Amino acid sequence: MAQVTLRDVKKVYDGKVVAVRDVNLTIGDGEFLVLVGPSGCGKSTTLRMIAGLEAITEGTISIGDRVVNDVHPKDRDIAMVFQNYALYPHMSVEKNMAFGLQLRRLPREEIKRRVTETAGLLGIGELLNRRPKQLSGGQRQRVALGRAIVRDASVFLFDEPLSNLDAKLRVTTRTEIKKLHKRLRTTTVYVTHDQEEAMTLGDRIVVMSAGRGVGVIEQVDTPLNVYRYPKNRFVGAFLGRTPMNFFDGRLVEAEGEVWFVAGPEDAPSIRLAMLPKHTEALRGRVGAEVTLGLRPSSLSEHPMGKETAAHSTIRSQVQVVEPLGKNIDVSCELPDGSPMLARIDARHDFPTSGEVKFYVDMEHVHLFEPGEFGASLLHPEGAPQNETATLASGA
């Protein structure tokens, strides 16, 4: 096992295209870290640099206390699972798993023992004599996992390993990967573009973006902290199963409180009083353009806490109602025409048309500076110090 450290890592292709820059990460011994972001954000490039499959243009990468910038992949003591599995098509499952061990000149009995043990662990014992072509997608995935595990490497690297599986298998395999990690406690770096996969798997997640033309890290924290305290609008929009609602508006001061107002002066479509604890921080921003971020789950047709109708409600016209079982998704339209999605509890019936008043959970609203990467005004540094590491590591 080992800690992996990236310091000021930068990758430039062909001397001109900057793929990623300013990558600073410390992946703790035994930690499960997920790199997540839309395509082109440099998450795979970062992983491949750790693996040694891409050269590093600037910066240093260390595994344990050894700088590995110029170390060949085979000498980095890593194992990797590829998106397309990369199983050797001409070898049996057993040989696929044994290949790495043979190259490391382990005794034959030891190889046999390890392969059998790992195959047992993954439930692929009866497939050992088959060729990859004769396996289903899920089975290939397991063999690829087995080939990585059997090596007993100090770092596991996963490059979108579930994206070729169907939705159901993806969820079950996800759980199994998590179980395996709990059991083996090997330092793991996992790349995915799926925010749900990232949230469920990672001890910590790294949200990356390519919005400014270069891949950079936007935020690093535990899944719940990133979800609750996005540092900027991009992170807020990227995480969460249903997309966050955004409304452009401005801050005004009235009745001793700071209000978010959107829409025309005389008939605003949204008028929300920010919580008193934020008043100090926001006072300096009064008059400025800001964007309100509202998760669909922060809306309710009943008051959720101390909200009062005058200070924390939004009126809207219901357009479409989609029952999902436990929840109902309500698509509606504000008086100024902007759309809004609410995810409410399905215990109560909900009107399928007409005007509805939603209560807003003001504890969980977000304010951002304008623009796609506008910084958060309420939590510019992410989670407050005393709230880190919720649900982390499970240790």
Added chain:
Amino acid sequence: MSDRSPIEAATGPLAKLARPATFVALVLLGISFVVPFVWQVLISLSDRSEVDRLTETGFPSRISLDAYVRVFDQVPFAKYFFNSFFVAGWVTLLQVITCSMAAYAFSRIQWPGRDKVFLLYLGTLMVPGVVLMVPNFVVILGLGMFDDYTGLIIPAAFSAYGTFLLRQFMLTIPSSLDEAAAIDGAGHWRIFTQVILPLARPGLIVLAIFAFLFNYNSFFWPLILTQSENLRVLPVGLLQFNTTYGSDVPAIMAAALMAMIPPIILFLLLQKYLVKGIQLGAVKG
């Protein structure tokens, strides 16, 4: 009512004629391919004195295998056979080795200027072989390989075409396999021998067939490079019947027929690979 499927029934009167017409055209084409061979067999089975009249009679009056016996009596035909197999066999083996290694370097290893060097390498295919004949001859002479097996084998041991063919084939093998092998602990040599070569097997077989056939049939280079009788390969050997013993047409036909047997067997056995190889060059080239 017709019992034909709706698709067939829907076709017009012209389409009805198309099928028999195609059939007739194919039969005619087939005949035009087969007739020369039949003619060749007939000549090889006839008496030397009867050859001139065969165009009138159409069939030899007496079937005789004399011509086949003469082939072995008058020239060291078995030795020609051996030489052809020996030279083509070695060339094939060496080409498969050199071309696959070059193809690996051109397809799996990143090095500065790689694609430019490859283009240059491919460019040699544009130079007609005849142009290089004299320079090559001078070089071989200088190296002391004239009138020697090495002179027949070494110059043909490398092939830009073969390199191109295998490179195209290797490009279809996903690069994640090399990467997985590299992480598993393999260097280039192991990746080449244990991962890429086994997967490139169909490509290697295609190249082997092409290389063998081409060199088995090669005539001009062995002709100018060999003097001694015991170095002659089959195509050069066939020439002997024209010069030394006048024109013994039945013997020439008999010898040519026998020389054709190995390529035909090769073709029948490896037909599917040959077709694949032609597609490789055509579609992906």
